Amino acid sequence: MEIGIQIRYAAWLTALPEVKQVTLKAAEAALAIEPHLQVRELSIVLADDAMVRTLNNDYRGINKATNVLAFAYGCNEECAALGDVIISLERTAAEAKQDERGLSDHLSHLVIHGVLHLLGYDHGKDDDAKAMEALETRALAGIGIDDPYAPSRRGEVQ
Template sequence: MTMDIVLEDERWAALDLAALAQQAEAGVCAAFGLSPEGFEIALLACDDARIAALNGDFRDKPQPTNVLSWPSDARGAALDGERPTPPEPGVPEMPRELGDIAIAFETCLREAESAGKPVASHVTHLLVHGLLHLLGYDHVRDKDATLMEALETDILGKMGIADPYR
């Protein structure tokens, strides 16, 4: 995927967010047999204050959260627990826009430390989570949540990252 990363908070550079994002992208693309060259996303690496403002603007919840995503198209499945139809890729010269993701440094760090997980593993999980949202997966309905969690666990397991839900 072409990934435009905007580092609003320089603390992300120390984690090598670009490498973690590439790893998440490769895992998601492999899971769905998608060609990475056919898609593009934008990733905003910010702090809690910025994500709280975004969360307030877009979800009416003006508090920090770990990750937000904005798919470019509605891709969700009609029935609870069904897989969304994968998007058609563009071409390398004109990739299909999947959407945008924002991730907050302090919240990610706090959650990883609280759970006793490596920060890089937690961030990779949240990036996989955000990418799945861009592909139409969600966790509002029960069966959709079960499907999304299973996909995350499988994708992360293939990267050598432990099940984030255990």
């Protein structure tokens, strides 16, 4: 399994020097949710608001930055490449500060959230959102991170 991590915004390394290790650990935790999939490739891009805004506008028609974008390649059980997850440092850092969470923990949450989208999970309906949140919480617990959806930690992941 190859998890490609591209740092497209150098400030990630200043904000979180261990960003690649944190990202890799979170991606592996998310992929463990669906161990039967034979995914051989996943791309994670650590970007800035400008890049995320451009992609969000170009592919979703929404001209603003968001915390995480996920672009699936249409994976099935025998796929090779799962897709791309793109995460904005500015959004991630602002949300971590607002929710009084560490940047590392919030980045892990967003990586897991993005990978779950690539695996086909969604949060458009209440029942789907609850199921996705439960999977996120389980994956985060597996890497020693507290439940971000606990009543005292109710942040928003888009």
